[in-house]
Amino acid sequence: MSGPTRQHSGGPGWQMFVQVAEVVGEAYGLEPIQPPHTRSDPHSPPVSPAVLDLLVRDWSSSWVLQAQGGEQHLRHVRQMLAMKSPCKHPKALEVLSRSSSRCYLMPFPGERIAMGSKGRLRDMDEDFRESLRDYVTALVSLAGQHVQTDRHGEMLTGTQLAAKIKNLSDVMKKHRFGFSSPCQMAITFHNQRVLDIARADHAVFLREMNGLSQRMVDCLKVDPSAMAEQVMEQRRTLLERCWEEMKELEETLLRALEAELIQEPETFLETYGKHYRCHVISQGAMDRARRDHADFLREKDGLSRRMIDCLTVGLSAMEEQFAEQFRLLLGRCWEELNEPEETLLTALEAELIQDSETFLETYGRRYRCHATNQRVMDRARRDHADFLREKDALSRLRIDDLIVDPSAMAEQFQEKRRSLLERCREELKEPAETLLRALEAELTQEAETFLETHGKRYQCHITNESARKDYAAFLKKTNMLTSSQELEARCKKLLERCRRDMLSKKEFPLTDLDAALMWEKEDLLRRLDAELTRMPMPFQEANGKHMIL
Numbered sequence: 001m002s003g004p005t006r007q008h009s010g011g012p013g014w015q016m017f018v019q020v021a022e023v024v025g026e027a028y029g030l031e032p033i034q035p036p037h038t039r040s041d042p043h044s045p046p047v048s049p050a051v052l053d054l055l056v057r058d059w060s061s062s063w064v065l066q067a068q069g070g071e072q073h074l075r076h077v078r079q080m081l082a083m084k085s086p087c088k089h090p091k092a093l094e095v096l097s098r099s100s101s102r103c104y105l106m107p108f109p110g111e112r113i114a115m116g117s118k119g120r121l122r123d124m125d126e127d128f129r130e131s132l133r134d135y136v137t138a139l140v141s142l143a144g145q146h147v148q149t150d151r152h153g154e155m156l157t158g159t160q161l162a163a164k165i166k167n168l169s170d171v172m173k174k175h176r177f178g179f180s181s182p183c184q185m186a187i188t189f190h191n192q193r194v195l196d197i198a199r200a201d202h203a204v205f206l207r208e209m210n211g212l213s214q215r216m217v218d219c220l221k222v223d224p225s226a227m228a229e230q231v232m233e234q235r236r237t238l239l240e241r242c243w244e245e246m247k248e249l250e251e252t253l254l255r256a257l258e259a260e261l262i263q264e265p266e267t268f269l270e271t272y273g274k275h276y277r278c279h280v281i282s283q284g285a286m287d288r289a290r291r292d293h294a295d296f297l298r299e300k301d302g303l304s305r306r307m308i309d310c311l312t313v314g315l316s317a318m319e320e321q322f323a324e325q326f327r328l329l330l331g332r333c334w335e336e337l338n339e340p341e342e343t344l345l346t347a348l349e350a351e352l353i354q355d356s357e358t359f360l361e362t363y364g365r366r367y368r369c370h371a372t373n374q375r376v377m378d379r380a381r382r383d384h385a386d387f388l389r390e391k392d393a394l395s396r397l398r399i400d401d402l403i404v405d406p407s408a409m410a411e412q413f414q415e416k417r418r419s420l421l422e423r424c425r426e427e428l429k430e431p432a433e434t435l436l437r438a439l440e441a442e443l444t445q446e447a448e449t450f451l452e453t454h455g456k457r458y459q460c461h462i463t464n465e466s467a468r469k470d471y472a473a474f475l476k477k478t479n480m481l482t483s484s485q486e487l488e489a490r491c492k493k494l495l496e497r498c499r500r501d502m503l504s505k506k507e508f509p510l511t512d513l514d515a516a517l518m519w520e521k522e523d524l525l526r527r528l529d530a531e532l533t534r535m536p537m538p539f540q541e542a543n544g545k546h547m548i549l
Contacts, residue, residue, distance in 0.1 A: 070103030
């Protein structure tokens with residue numbers, strides 16, 4: 001640490017020097033005067049003790065200058081401080097008595113430097129230039145042996161130390177070196193530190209809010225007006241804190257700080273508003289995509305619950321439909337987003353894919369269940385159809401049909417239906433009462449249709465059988481004197497009665513009954529003819545005119 005220009009050896013001046021060093025050290029987190037450095041790591045290279053370098057300019061009290069003159073001057077100062085008992089300035093004596101403390105005396109730099117030159121080497125006097133060159137050379141040669149630490153013992157880099165020195169220089173320039181005392185300097189540094197902390201906190205706040213504005217979810221939670229209120233509240237809090245912490249309150253500094261805190265957020269708030277509007281547009285586009293995808297999912301979910309519809313779209317076809325839906329939705333989002341962001345689209349795509357994968361897994365399971373159920377129900381339908389064909393064939397036979405009356409046939413169908421439904425209930429992968437009820441209704445409808453037809457056929461058969469019995473009874477009453485005209489009249493009468501009774505029975509044509517009756521009549525006539533053949537000839541001649549062969 002270099003000392004200020006000194007041309008006298010008064011104790012109060014040195015004491016003030018130490019006090020100022022303490023004030024500056026406290027303000028910037030530095031040791032006022034670096035203590036000797038100790039090696040914490042035994043394997044680290046040796047470092048010489050920290051040095052207090054006092055540089056005294058404009059020295060004119062003796063002809064001996066540079067390091068030699070500085071050593072004589074430092075010895076003289078120590079002697080002067082130690083002469084008085086008790087010592088009035090023990091801190092200054094202790095610091096100057098360290099073996100590592102050094103002093104370097106430099107002459108007056110010359111009139112051109114003193115009159116406001118820019119400090120160029122050519123403006124300096126020759127002896128001052130030589131002293132400066134010697135001092136800098138010695139300082140550079142010892143640079144590797146010095147370690148600068150802060151008040152907590154942490155090592156400082158050259159960049160960190162340079163920043164602290166520059167800050168101190170800026171403060172000194174701002175106040176134009178107008179410190180009336182070390183106490184005033186301490187107050188100024190304290191106030192400056194309070195203001196700097198407020199600025200730093202405000203900068204951190206703006207950075208955090210700017211980061212928030214980059215994230216759509218967080219940004220949309222705080223609209224621009226609410227953000228402006230937060231910035232205003234932050235500014236108010238910082239100014240109140242400065243008001244409370246500053247010593248010897250300076251209205252000018254507070255007003256300057258307030259102006260800074262008002263001006264800095266203007267650009268941020270403008271940018272934040274732009275980000276917010278972009279996020280609103282992006283959110284709207286993404287929400288529309290989500291709603292459309294949700295509608296698409298609901299539509300396909302409803303389809304997957306209906307067996308007939310589900311089985312018309314296989315799993316691979318459904319996957320293709322979803323892939324096409326992704327392409328359309330993401331393409332539309334890309335067009336609608338104000339500033340398309342790959343991150344947003346990637347996140348949206350991942351979200352839609354996740355929902356779709358869950359649905360497609362469910363769809364595949366439902367499809368397989370529907371396929372199994374369809375096979376089970378189709379087999380039941382086939383078995384029922386075979387049963388119908390079997391009973392239909394029986395119902396067309398006159399003899400067998402008479403054995404099974406409509407009520408017995410209905411019981412057979414009811415038992416068959418119960419058996420088929422029970423088998424379906426056992427074989428369905430996911431028994432669905434709705435499917436079973438639908439199948440039961442279908443089988444019941446088919447059975448009712450058949451039973452209605454069977455009833456008509458049965459009635460036709462009953463009518464037909466009654467006609468046959470009546471005709472047979474009539475034939476039994478006939479004798480050899482019965483003419484063919486009487487037989488035909490009787491047959492016609494029976495046919496008319498059947499036609500009247502079976503008028504609405506379309507299932508059993510009258511032509512069949514007519515043919516049957518005519519066949520029985522011809523059969524009877526053939527039998528009668530055979531009997532007449534075996535009769536005596538007179539009887540045949542007497543009655544031959546009545547026979548129809």
